[in-house]
Amino acid sequence: MEAVIMERFISEGKGNGLRALREIKPGEVIYSCKPFAFCVARDFLKTACQSCLKRGESLSRCSQCKTARYCSVQCQKQAWPDHKRECKCLKHLQPRIPTDSVRLVARIIFKLLSQSESDQEELYSIAEHQSHLADMSEEKKEGLKHLCTTLQVYLAEENCDLSRLPSGLDPVSLLARVTCNCFSISDGELQDVGVGLYPSMSLLNHDCQPNCIMMFEGKRLTLRAVRVIRSAEELTISYTDILAPSKDRRSQLQEQYHFRCECKRCSTEDKDCEMLSGEKSAWTSIKDSIHHLEQLQSEQHWDELLKESQALLHRHSDVVPDRNIYMLRLLDLAMDACISLDDYETALEYGNRALGPYKLYFSDPHPSRAVELLRVGKLQHFLGRLEEARGSFTQAYSIMSVTHGAAHALTNQVQRRLSECQAELNTL
Numbered sequence: 001m002e003a004v005i006m007e008r009f010i011s012e013g014k015g016n017g018l019r020a021l022r023e024i025k026p027g028e029v030i031y032s033c034k035p036f037a038f039c040v041a042r043d044f045l046k047t048a049c050q051s052c053l054k055r056g057e058s059l060s061r062c063s064q065c066k067t068a069r070y071c072s073v074q075c076q077k078q079a080w081p082d083h084k085r086e087c088k089c090l091k092h093l094q095p096r097i098p099t100d101s102v103r104l105v106a107r108i109i110f111k112l113l114s115q116s117e118s119d120q121e122e123l124y125s126i127a128e129h130q131s132h133l134a135d136m137s138e139e140k141k142e143g144l145k146h147l148c149t150t151l152q153v154y155l156a157e158e159n160c161d162l163s164r165l166p167s168g169l170d171p172v173s174l175l176a177r178v179t180c181n182c183f184s185i186s187d188g189e190l191q192d193v194g195v196g197l198y199p200s201m202s203l204l205n206h207d208c209q210p211n212c213i214m215m216f217e218g219k220r221l222t223l224r225a226v227r228v229i230r231s232a233e234e235l236t237i238s239y240t241d242i243l244a245p246s247k248d249r250r251s252q253l254q255e256q257y258h259f260r261c262e263c264k265r266c267s268t269e270d271k272d273c274e275m276l277s278g279e280k281s282a283w284t285s286i287k288d289s290i291h292h293l294e295q296l297q298s299e300q301h302w303d304e305l306l307k308e309s310q311a312l313l314h315r316h317s318d319v320v321p322d323r324n325i326y327m328l329r330l331l332d333l334a335m336d337a338c339i340s341l342d343d344y345e346t347a348l349e350y351g352n353r354a355l356g357p358y359k360l361y362f363s364d365p366h367p368s369r370a371v372e373l374l375r376v377g378k379l380q381h382f383l384g385r386l387e388e389a390r391g392s393f394t395q396a397y398s399i400m401s402v403t404h405g406a407a408h409a410l411t412n413q414v415q416r417r418l419s420e421c422q423a424e425l426n427t428l
């Protein structure tokens with residue numbers, strides 16, 4: 001058991017929070033835990049193991065519900081206690097599959113009903129989690145009621161005695177709590193493969209330039225410092241996408257988490273000018289196309305995606321710089337299309353253009369920048385530009401040893417790539 005280096009406290013103006021018990025160095029593990037409950041995101045039900053969250057093409061299906069998938073017999077056995085009651089519900093509802101939040105709340109309910117009080121060793125119990133029901137718009141409350149109906153239909157097969165739930169934890173308030181307290185579980189390459197509830201981690205408050213980062217390996221969450229944290233300093237993470245101007249970040253945080261962000265970056269509108277630089281009418285037309293382009297990406301319509309994104313790039317590159325966040329997103333989408341269509345030279349050109357802005361916006365070690373460097377490094381390596389590849393992998397490695405840790409599978413992959421590059425350079 002590692003020494004505890006954080007504690008719960010009341011953060012002025014924010015309510016509950018977590019703070020450091022001593023000085024913490026960048027890359028240090030502050031906390032590590034498994035979820036109270038979790039489930040695979042709907043988009044990954046066919047490709048991710050329901051037990052360890054590893055992705056693979058040939059997973060075996062649960063013979064009962066035909067929905068849950070596993071990478072091994074061992075994983076299936078391990079998942080059975082959590083899947084047993086859910087399995088009947090899934091089977092009953094086929095071919096419909098409820099949303100992630102409904103499936104997650106069902107798992108939380110099964111767990112709460114089977115658990116004894118003494119099982120709780122969290123710093124923050126689910127009963128203490130905020131539901132923010134009072135702050136919700138009528139529209140949002142309607143949405144919640146709708147989810148609740150789905151949840152009841154889903155649970156019908158299992159005859160749950162919901163009256164046995166701890167007081168205050170009725171289905172509606174559980175759904176509300178999950179909405180503002182659950183975390184996306186991402187894999188090393190930052191794909192959101194699942195959602196989970198990690199009660200102690202819900203104490204972490206938000207900052208648009210946080211001093212901590214959450215990384216996942218499978219469903220295990222690890223909280224790491226990305227900067228030097230002084231003793232008694234509050235620990236923070238970012239709840240939202242950093243690549244957005246302060247106005248958008250604030251409204252997103254207000255909408256989903258019901259608070260106004262007063263962090264330093266928001267109050268000073270830090271980097272807003274850079275994010276929205278260039279001719280406004282031009283970047284507005286890029287911004288308006290992003291949603292459609294992302295849809296093409298998720299449906300893997302690569303030819304169309306490439307054609308449309310390149311048309312926008314050609315039209316606007318003169319008047320919108322690469323550091324404009326919508327231009328940056330466009331470059332990433334075009335790069336993805338090129339990679340999928342085996343045009344690695346052009347993909348690398350877009351990747352190289354994106355690296356400068358990534359460095360500007362992710363000044364602290366950040367996994368997004370590491371993953372971008374890894375993508376670019378792989379292209380350089382493939383195209384035989386070994387010196388450049390070595391440079392990219394070296395930078396990715398130094399970020400990931402802080403954000404992912406030396407033992408993470410992706411960090412090991414970068415290290416392997418780096419030695420391969422080095423070996424190839426030595427033979428020249």
Ligand SMILES: [Zn+2]
Pocket residue numbers: 049050051052053054070071072075
């Ligand atoms: Zn597995």
Ligand SMILES: [Zn+2]
Pocket residue numbers: 062063064065066067068083086087088090
């Ligand atoms: Zn099943």
Ligand SMILES: [Zn+2]
Pocket residue numbers: 207208209249261262263264265266267
């Ligand atoms: Zn902020």
